[in-house]
Amino acid sequence: MQKTLALIALLIPALASAEDKRPTVEKMPPGTFVAEHAQTAQVLYFNRCRGGCTITSGSADDARTHVSTIPRGADGIAYQMTEFKHSDAVWDAMMTCLREVYSPYNIQITDQPPAPGVAYNENIVAGTDNEINYGPAGGVSPVTGDCSPFSYVISYSFANGYGPNPLQLCYVAAQETGHSFGMADHSFEFISDGRSACSDPMSYRSNCLSNGQRFFRNEAAFCGDFNKTPCNCSGMNSHLKLLTALGPGTSIVPAPTLMMKAPVAGPIQAGAVVTGNSSSKRGVALVELWLNDWKWGEAKGVPFNQMNQPATDYTIPIPAEVPDGVIDVVMIAKDDIGVATKSPAITVTKGAACTSAASCLPGMKCEAGKCFW
Numbered sequence: 327m328q329k330t331l332a333l334i335a336l337l338i339p340a341l342a343s344a345e346d347k348r349p350t351v352e353k354m355p356p357g358t359f360v361a362e363h364a365q366t367a368q369v370l371y372f373n374r375c376r377g378g379c380t381i382t383s384g385s386a387d388d389a390r391t392h393v394s395t396i397p398r399g400a401d402g403i404a405y406q407m408t409e410f411k412h413s414d415a416v417w418d419a420m421m422t423c424l425r426e427v428y429s430p431y432n433i434q435i436t437d438q439p440p441a442p443g444v445a446y447n448e449n450i451v452a453g454t455d456n457e458i459n460y461g462p463a464g465g466v467s468p469v470t471g472d473c474s475p476f477s478y479v480i481s482y483s484f485a486n487g488y489g490p491n492p493l494q495l496c497y498v499a500a501q502e503t504g505h506s507f508g509m510a511d512h513s514f515e516f517i518s519d520g521r522s523a524c525s526d527p528m529s530y531r532s533n534c535l536s537n538g539q540r541f542f543r544n545e546a547a548f549c550g551d552f553n554k555t556p557c558n559c560s561g562m563n564s565h566l567k568l569l570t571a572l573g574p575g576t577s578i579v580p581a582p583t584l585m586m587k588a589p590v591a592g593p594i595q596a597g598a599v600v601t602g603n604s605s606s607k608r609g610v611a612l613v614e615l616w617l618n619d620w621k622w623g624e625a626k627g628v629p630f631n632q633m634n635q636p637a638t639d640y641t642i643p644i645p646a647e648v649p650d651g652v653i654d655v656v657m658i659a660k661d662d663i664g665v666a667t668k669s670p671a672i673t674v675t676k677g678a679a680c681t682s683a684a685s686c687l688p689g690m691k692c693e694a695g696k697c698f699w
Contacts, residue, residue, distance in 0.1 A: 349465035349483075349498050367447055367477040367572070369440045370433050370503055372424065374410035374417060374485075375452035381405045381480075383459075387468055389448040389478045395468055396482065397458040407453030412490040419492035420451070420499070425578065426607075427500050427527070427541055430565070430663055432573035445477040449503050451485045451495065464488065465498045467505035473559035475508035475571040497540050500527035504542065507571045510558040513543070514550030523547045525609060525630050528564045534630035541579075541608050542568055544662045565663060582606035582659040584613075584667045587639065589655065594674045598644050602669060604659040605637035611662040613640040617653050618698035649686045650677030652695035 371389075373379065383403045384393035397405055410417060417437070425435045440446045455461030460482075467481035481502040485495055504527060512530055513523035523529040527540040530551050544565035549557035559567075586602040604610050610627040623642040628635060640657075654671040679695025680686055686697035 349463060349501055367445045367475075368434060369444055369446035370428065370435050371440055371446050371448045372421065372435070372437050372499060373439075373448055373450050373452070374437060375407050375450060376409050378409055379407040379450060379452065381407060381450075381458050387476075387479050389446065389480045392480065394458070394480045396460055396466055396480070399459055403459075405458040407450065407457045408486060410452045411486045416490045416492050416495070417451075420495045423493060423496035423539055424499060426539070427496065428568075429575055429578040430542075431568045431571075431575045433575065447477060447479045447481070447503065447506050449481045449483055449499050449506070451483045451499055453482075454484050454487045455482075458482070465502045467502040469505045469508065469510045471510070471558070473508045473510045475506075479506040481506045491537070493537060493539050497527050500540065500542070504528050504564060504568070507568060508559075509562075509564060509567055511549040511562045512551055513547035513562050513564060514554050515548050516543075517546045517548060519626075521629070525635075526564055528562070534632060535634075536632045538630065538633045539607070541662075544664075577608075577663065577665055579608045579661075579665070580606075581665045581667045582610050582661055583637070584657060584659040584669050586655075586657055586669045586672060589672065589674055591672050591674060594644070594653075594676050596646065596676070598674075598676070599641050600644060600655055600657060601639050601641045602657040602659070603637060603639050604657075604667075605635070606659070606661050607634075608661045608663075608665070609635040610638070610640075610659050612660045613642070614658045614660070615642040615644075616656040616658060617644070617648060618696050619654070619656075620699050622648065644676070647687070648676065649680065649690070649697045651675070651680040651686070651692070651697045654696070 382393050383397040384401050387395050428435050455463045465483040483499040483502055513526045513528045515523055522531050522533050524531040524534040526543040542564040547562045548554045549562050582604050584602055584604045588601040589598055600615055613625045614621055615623040625640045625642050628638045652675050654673050656671050657669045658666050660666040680692040680697050683692045686692050690697045690699055
């Protein structure tokens, strides 16, 4: 039986790749997938095809038998894929990246074949597109038109068409497996302020992190490949979509670093500012200013460059309306999924310590010289 596949998206050229091939996604009818909903999936298996892999073309995807809808042509043809050509060090670094990227979700990341009876999805990180009569593509995944996640889906990251860059391979593998969990869309730009979604592996855009680590972002985005287009599914927030499909895990990415640099303890003048230096492997989304346990200001994280988001001094002014008195100054740095670091308090005094709530703002109390809500 000849298969009919509907191509719905193309990615940017493979970043720093030896070949100009692009990751791809194929839209399939729901009946294409033979197995359970992804909520039953326990494992995401990355297969380097040691000694080669045999893929058989078919009308339904099933990782247990390596039957795949992706190869072009008639059903029942066996294709041979060559094993991952790069070093063990590249493979191990890619796997570390993928474990970090998927750690906020309830899924085990492994490069060992799952035990019988354990529901899983599989990403083949090996070979090239032409070995399965597909392409040109740097990777591909099937996804249902109704955006449902399923288990036992096979997706592909054609690693032998790329150079030995573990972060690039991680990006391709994260995107293709994201598709296999039901994300039929790509993130184009974030709705809140029009920033490029280039920090998300579900984005085609390369104006940041072309040689850095991308994470599924907890931020609503407009959909699109190279321009904004309507979403196939109900909006795009890749982090929330994976939480819905897989459930919550625990991020293994360290919390942001944060060091308050100013002011120093003691008296401060009107117009004083608070400065802290912060960085995060995942990226700092927000730095907040808290005065006597009340949030008085915030600064958004700086843009990502092609490697990372640089450590940055974040400066937030103490608002003029903050009343005189003793003030405990605290900064909190957060990443986009809410992992936070709180600085130790620095105690300063603006003007004179309060002696009664009369000198504070409406609704505040005055105790120990501090005005506070």
